[in-house]
Amino acid sequence: MGRDVEETNRRMLRVRDAMDRDYAQPLDVPALARIAHVSQAHFTRTFRATFGETPHRYLQRRRVERAMFLLRETDRSVTDICYEVGFGSPATFSRTFHEIVGRPPRTYRKEAPRAAGAVPTCFTKAWTRPST
Amino acid sequence: MFTAITHSQIYVLDQDSALDFYVGTLGLEVNTDADLGFMRWLTVNVPGHPDRQILLEKPGPPAMSEETAREVRELLTKGGTGGSLIFSTDDCRKTYETLRARGVEFTDEPTERPYGIDCGLRDPFGNNIRFTQPKP
Numbered sequence: 001m002g003r004d005v006e007e008t009n010r011r012m013l014r015v016r017d018a019m020d021r022d023y024a025q026p027l028d029v030p031a032l033a034r035i036a037h038v039s040q041a042h043f044t045r046t047f048r049a050t051f052g053e054t055p056h057r058y059l060q061r062r063r064v065e066r067a068m069f070l071l072r073e074t075d076r077s078v079t080d081i082c083y084e085v086g087f088g089s090p091a092t093f094s095r096t097f098h099e100i101v102g103r104p105p106r107t108y109r110k111e112a113p114r115a116a117g118a119v120p121t122c123f124t125k126a127w128t129r130p131s132t
Numbered sequence: 133m134f135t136a137i138t139h140s141q142i143y144v145l146d147q148d149s150a151l152d153f154y155v156g157t158l159g160l161e162v163n164t165d166a167d168l169g170f171m172r173w174l175t176v177n178v179p180g181h182p183d184r185q186i187l188l189e190k191p192g193p194p195a196m197s198e199e200t201a202r203e204v205r206e207l208l209t210k211g212g213t214g215g216s217l218i219f220s221t222d223d224c225r226k227t228y229e230t231l232r233a234r235g236v237e238f239t240d241e242p243t244e245r246p247y248g249i250d251c252g253l254r255d256p257f258g259n260n261i262r263f264t265q266p267k268p
Contacts, residue, residue, distance in 0.1 A: 002202045006145065009209035013258055016211070017239045050210055120218065121245050122252055122262060 011036040012050040015043075016058065020125075023062045024086040029055070063087060064100045065129040071109040078105045100130045139175070141187040142215035143208050145257045147174050150188040153256055157234050160186075171195070178219065186217065208258045215259040224249035224265035 015036045033043035047055045063085040070081045082093035098104050144150035154160045160176040163185045175185035191204040207213050221227045224242045240252035248266040
């Protein structure tokens with residue numbers, strides 16, 4: 001029993017790592033289930049049981065976290081940033097961003113604080129990711 | 133007061149596989165591999181730096197209950213124990229290519245950061261490892 005859970009966890013972590021790394025790619029459930037070597041039917045349920053949220057929501061938070069970074073640290077347009085982080089349309093991007101961050105992208109850009117430069121980026125990424 | 137950090141600890145699921153990975157794949161060297169009877173004390177270090185060791189500890193009884201060990205193992209495999217190691221390297225991209233050829237699972241490709249070129253990977257158990265080529 002325990003070993004099965006460990007094996008399943010490790011597969012789900014491998015998928016979450018893939019989302020962290022390839023968030024800008026069009027990652028759908030079939031693609032993610034293939035990385036985990038499990039059936040599509042099991043994948044979403046298992047991921048949610050492991051990490052407490054659906055893979056879709058995790059990927060949204062990952063993309064929004066990168067968008068927040070680009071809004072803060074660059075002068076690129078909101079539309080550019082939308083496609084850069086993997087959203088398919090500016091309307092979906094704005095709606096998802098607002099829903100997760102509580103503010104639209106342009107307002108966030110005006111108000112956001114800048115991150116500390118000396119802290120390892122992996123920690124900054126994980127801790128500045130918006131909550132579910 | 134304190135003068136150095138000599139030991140850090142992470143959990144591993146299996147110490148033989150841990151040796152394969154940390155020594156065989158990452159190129160660290162065994163500092164101490166001692167059967168103490170009650171536990172296998174297994175530490176590794178960066179070659180040439182035995183003053184700083186990493187203890188590769190297998191969670192289990194009697195140090196912790198079977199129940200707790202099972203929870204630790206489950207947390208570890210979902211990346212939740214917090215075990216984290218950061219190494220420095222003189223050539224991040226070259227080290228990345230070398231390790232990739234050895235089948236290492238990377239979480240981040242070499243990327244320019246304010247502090248240098250940085251890279252991320254997982255050990256076979258779920259621990260988070262990074263290495264950085266610091267900015268001169």
